[in-house]
Amino acid sequence: MTKTVEEKQRVVVRFAGDSGDGMQLTGDRFTSATAVLGNDLATLPDFPAEIRAPAGTVHGVSAFQIQFAATDVTTPGDRADVLIAMNPAALKADLHTVEGGGTIILNEDAFTPRNLEKAGYAQDPRHDGTLDGYQVYEVPMTSLTILATEGVGIGKKEAERAKNMFALGLLSWMYGRPTDVTLQWLEGKFGGRHEILDANVAAFKAGYNFGETTELFAHSYKVEAAPAEPGTYRNIAGATALAWGLVAAADRSGLPLFYASYPITPASELLHELARHKSFGVRTLQAEDEIAAAGIALGAAFAGHLGVTGTSGPGMDLKAEMLGLAVIMELPMVVVDVQRAGPSTGMPTKTEQGDLLLSMFGRHGESPMPIVAAATPGDCFDAAIEAVRLAVTYRTPVILLSDTFLSNSSEPWRVPEVDSLPAVDPRFERAREDGGRFLPYERDERLARPWAVPGTPGLVHRIGGLEREDLTGNISYEADNHERMTHLRRAKVEGIARDIPPLEVDDPGGDAELLVLGWGSTLGTIRAATRRVREEGRSVAAAHLRHLHPFPANIGEVLSRYPKVLIPEMNLGQLALLIRARYLVDARTYSKVQGLPIFADELEHEILRALDE
Amino acid sequence: MGGGEGERGLVDTLSKKDFTTDQEVRWCPGCGDYAILSAVQGFLPELGVEPHKTVFVSGIGCSGRFTYYVDTYGVHGIHGRAPAIATGIATARPDLSVWVVTGDGDGLSIGGNHLIHALRRNVNIKILMFNNQIYGLTKGQYSPTSEEGKVTKSTPFGSVDHPFNPIAVALGAEATFVARTIDNDRQHLTEVLRQAAAHRGTAFVEIYQNCNVFNDGAFDLLRDKPQGSRSQIRLEHGEPILFDDDMRCVAVGDNGRLIVANVDDVSPDSIVVHDVHGRPSLAFALAHLSHGPTEPTCIGVFREFGRPVYGDAMEDQMRRATERLGKGDLSGLLHSGDTWTVR
Numbered sequence: 012m013t014k015t016v017e018e019k020q021r022v023v024v025r026f027a028g029d030s031g032d033g034m035q036l037t038g039d040r041f042t043s044a045t046a047v048l049g050n051d052l053a054t055l056p057d058f059p060a061e062i063r064a065p066a067g068t069v070h071g072v073s074a075f076q077i078q079f080a081a082t083d084v085t086t087p088g089d090r091a092d093v094l095i096a097m098n099p100a101a102l103k104a105d106l107h108t109v110e111g112g113g114t115i116i117l118n119e120d121a122f123t124p125r126n127l128e129k130a131g132y133a134q135d136p137r138h139d140g141t142l143d144g145y146q147v148y149e150v151p152m153t154s155l156t157i158l159a160t161e162g163v164g165i166g167k168k169e170a171e172r173a174k175n176m177f178a179l180g181l182l183s184w185m186y187g188r189p190t191d192v193t194l195q196w197l198e199g200k201f202g203g204r205h206e207i208l209d210a211n212v213a214a215f216k217a218g219y220n221f222g223e224t225t226e227l228f229a230h231s232y233k234v235e236a237a238p239a240e241p242g243t244y245r246n247i248a249g250a251t252a253l254a255w256g257l258v259a260a261a262d263r264s265g266l267p268l269f270y271a272s273y274p275i276t277p278a279s280e281l282l283h284e285l286a287r288h289k290s291f292g293v294r295t296l297q298a299e300d301e302i303a304a305a306g307i308a309l310g311a312a313f314a315g316h317l318g319v320t321g322t323s324g325p326g327m328d329l330k331a332e333m334l335g336l337a338v339i340m341e342l343p344m345v346v347v348d349v350q351r352a353g354p355s356t357g358m359p360t361k362t363e364q365g366d367l368l369l370s371m372f373g374r375h376g377e378s379p380m381p382i383v384a385a386a387t388p389g390d391c392f393d394a395a396i397e398a399v400r401l402a403v404t405y406r407t408p409v410i411l412l413s414d415t416f417l418s419n420s421s422e423p424w425r426v427p428e429v430d431s432l433p434a435v436d437p438r439f440e441r442a443r444e445d446g447g448r449f450l451p452y453e454r455d456e457r458l459a460r461p462w463a464v465p466g467t468p469g470l471v472h473r474i475g476g477l478e479r480e481d482l483t484g485n486i487s488y489e490a491d492n493h494e495r496m497t498h499l500r501r502a503k504v505e506g507i508a509r510d511i512p513p514l515e516v517d518d519p520g521g522d523a524e525l526l527v528l529g530w531g532s533t534l535g536t537i538r539a540a541t542r543r544v545r546e547e548g549r550s551v552a553a554a555h556l557r558h559l560h561p562f563p564a565n566i567g568e569v570l571s572r573y574p575k576v577l578i579p580e581m582n583l584g585q586l587a588l589l590i591r592a593r594y595l596v597d598a599r600t601y602s603k604v605q606g607l608p609i610f611a612d613e614l615e616h617e618i619l620r621a622l623d624e
Numbered sequence: 625m626g627g628g629e630g631e632r633g634l635v636d637t638l639s640k641k642d643f644t645t646d647q648e649v650r651w652c653p654g655c656g657d658y659a660i661l662s663a664v665q666g667f668l669p670e671l672g673v674e675p676h677k678t679v680f681v682s683g684i685g686c687s688g689r690f691t692y693y694v695d696t697y698g699v700h701g702i703h704g705r706a707p708a709i710a711t712g713i714a715t716a717r718p719d720l721s722v723w724v725v726t727g728d729g730d731g732l733s734i735g736g737n738h739l740i741h742a743l744r745r746n747v748n749i750k751i752l753m754f755n756n757q758i759y760g761l762t763k764g765q766y767s768p769t770s771e772e773g774k775v776t777k778s779t780p781f782g783s784v785d786h787p788f789n790p791i792a793v794a795l796g797a798e799a800t801f802v803a804r805t806i807d808n809d810r811q812h813l814t815e816v817l818r819q820a821a822a823h824r825g826t827a828f829v830e831i832y833q834n835c836n837v838f839n840d841g842a843f844d845l846l847r848d849k850p851q852g853s854r855s856q857i858r859l860e861h862g863e864p865i866l867f868d869d870d871m872r873c874v875a876v877g878d879n880g881r882l883i884v885a886n887v888d889d890v891s892p893d894s895i896v897v898h899d900v901h902g903r904p905s906l907a908f909a910l911a912h913l914s915h916g917p918t919e920p921t922c923i924g925v926f927r928e929f930g931r932p933v934y935g936d937a938m939e940d941q942m943r944r945a946t947e948r949l950g951k952g953d954l955s956g957l958l959h960s961g962d963t964w965t966v967r
């Protein structure tokens with residue numbers, strides 16, 4: 012049977028199943044095949060909070076969403092065009108994520124009375140009108156997988172486990188994804204275990220062929236490659252990009268990287284990734300607690316290493332004390348906060364931007380720290396390098412903000428040329444053999460003090476948490492000195508504004524009334540929403556902050572150009588508070604705190620409303 | 625021969641002065657800390673490690689000031705965190721000689737977690753814990769080593785807390801070197817420092833230190849000269865444990881428990897011979913021989929044994945990874961896995 016191929020501009024696919032169904036892997040493989048095809052894409056895994064939630068329940072549903080397109084993609088998509096539901100629980104949990112009229116592909120075999128009950132369905136949703144208005148395909152994935160793997164030499168239970176590959180095969184056919192990418196990967200993964208490899212390959216091919224040969228599906232789709240700048244690309248998740256950015260910054264600067272961290276969701280990914288790179292001279296240490304992790308990183312920094320610690324909100328609370336010490340000791344150090352929904356333990360696997368004010372003010376006394384925020388998964392790489400640059404140049408602890416969404420989601424990333432990456436000179440203070448007096452708090456033109464590491468003759472000195480006397484670094488409780496040092500510490504951090512790029516405004520017509528100002532992971536949403544608004548013939552300007560402290564020098568001027576300012580944030584208006592306080596601008600907040608990214612259509616709606624007011 | 629001479633030359637030229645800063649020492653007159661400082665400054669030249677290759681790290685409390693008075697690199701950290709900061713320094717830089725100075729409140733209360741984990745990891749640091757059984761800097765509250773019933777500003781009716789036995793805590797954390805000494809016994813203190821410095825890994829040294837302002841006389845039984853020596857049970861490796869001019873001893877009593885006895889009252893076979901490399905049970909029993917410094921109490925090295933040093937193991941993993949994979953190639957890393965090219 013010949014089938015027609017329909018061309019699509021952009022598609023959002025969501026794989027959903029039980030935690031044990033391998034949905035993340037399926038999504039990941041679909042992403043790789045999609046990336047190789049040259050589509051632009053963005054992904055978002057959605058894990059259950061419980062490690063082993065009861066099988067078949069809504070709590071145990073694990074999903075993976077990908078948007079891919081022939082044009083540029085800035086978010087994983089608000090709603091799915093296609094949902095693959097491996098069991099009733101997945102349908103129940105994720106039906107609301109499907110676009111009206113969208114496609115739902117169900118694993119028919121999983122719709123047993125027992126599974127329906129576990130999912131909390133009183134009636135079978137396939138027959139009670141729940142799915143009216145959707146295009147529903149029922150495919151007996153489990154039984155077809157078992158059939159396909161007959162003769163491979165594995166038991167029924169194990170054969171069943173390959174059903175995710177059946178789903179992957181079917182979707183690969185449906186969207187014309189190359190099969191060799193997946194087959195090669197399977198070979199690499201299961202090469203040593205022949206029966207398992209054979210079963211997965213058989214299931215994958217069965218899914219592909221099912222799409223091609225049965226009459227269930229009338230046509231497949233084609234999504235052309237998206238135009239992209241020439242170069243070598245790879246798909247990268249935010250956590251990996253951030254870890255690699257740290258490795259790159261250390262490598263380019265000739266500083267050994269020392270990463271100390273305590274296990275915490277979602278920042279543990281950084282520890283896992285960095286722990287693999289010992290051949291780069293990366294030292295990783297899993298500390299006894301969050302405080303120790305920061306202390307160990309600070310100790311390493313004192314000793315001349317690039318000291319980095321990483322955590323999420325609850326860990327930031329604990330590290331505050333050590334960050335204050337780093338502020339007064341004026342040593343380079345980076346602390347990564349992969350923000351998650353709070354307060355307290357909150358929702359550990361869900362995203363939020365709730366730690367901006369904590370980063371600004373969450374230490375006692377006047378304790379200023381520069382803040383850098385990553386905007387996209389790939390940008391985590393550059394943001395990490397920038398955080399290191401500021402830390403080393405200004406001899407200060409720097410907070411690098413990421414979040415759960417950035418950390419987990421992925422996008423195609425143009426691999427940079429290593430030589431093009433900035434290198435920071437650590438400018439270690441040189442040995443003094445002449446007996447001349449060393450002043451540990453003498454400052455350079457940027458107000459940065461010397462980094463004088465143990466082992467260097469002639470620089471022996473002592474620093475610590477008590478107020479330091481200007482220049483000598485001796486303990487001082489003198490009134491004027493404390494005031495001077497307080498101002499110096501602030502002036503040093505504020506001075507960074509002269510050393511960072513101005514805030515760029517995207518205002519194609521130059522006639523916009525409204526500025527959408529964002530920071531961090533909302534960039535993709537802001538881009539998508541402003542594009543839609545412009546496609547409707549309206550003008551809107553957008554600007555995105557990488558540096559949250561200090562702000563770029565021109566931000567006041569930018570704000571003054573727009574009568575209306577809208578700030579979308581996954582918090583209750585933290586950037587808006589800073590902007591209002593600092594620039595006396597009547598900025599309006601668009602807030603979402605559901606543990607989910609802001610969707611493009613939500614923001615589009617809000618922009619239109621603000622424009623029409 | 626030349627190298628050896630160089631080392632010798634260094635030892636000969638370093639003096640106490642090289643380890644003494646120009647900062648005015650600001651403990652209360654009569655504080656036991658003075659004697660410890662003087663003993664440490666007097667001992668360091670003997671190590672032959674130059675001041676610029678030595679780092680002192682301290683926390684908060686009267687002991688925390690120690691760093692300012694020793695003319696080496698120093699970090700006066702925050703309350704309880706010195707072992708963590710020192711772990712970072714020593715692990716990053718195995719070439720440095722790293723010392724931690726802490727107190728009973730700093731090390732066993734707010735910083736208890738860092739202390740036990742440094743001991744567990746066996747980081748190459750030397751921890752000197754000044755135990756004065758009181759909070760001095762905050763002006764006299766009971767500490768985690770104060771005895772039950774202790775009347776202080778925060779316990780006007782007497783403390784109801786059971787104290788830590790610092791030696792037992794260190795032994796429980798499997799510290800590889802555990803010792804106790806006394807502030808005013810310069811000879812014993814120096815000898816313990818010598819052994820601690822020679823030990824590879826974490827050395828834990830508890831120093832009974834008199835706080836003459838808030839807890840004067842806490843250690844008088846052991847510390848008073850010349851009477852005090854009669855209650856000091858000096859542990860010497862390989863020697864029978866005798867004290868009080870060899871009139872009393874530590875012996876194995878009924879049920880295998882250790883007891884303090886008159887030598888004449890026990891059979892010579894039952895007198896314990898100290899073995900620092902022996903089982904932890906012996907060291908534990910010795911640590912628990914007295915209920916505190918108000919009874920005859922053991923001083924000296926309780927236990928010493930070898931275990932991989934944390935930094936060594938980390939360096940070793942890096943070396944092996946580099947041997948296997950070659951030195952990290954950044955471009956190779958960034959291009960690893962699936963990539964595609966757009967022309």
Ligand code: SF4
Pocket residue numbers: 650651652654655656657686756760761834835836837838
């Ligand atoms: S308070 Fe006690 S421990 Fe502190 S300096 Fe004075 S005497 Fe020494």
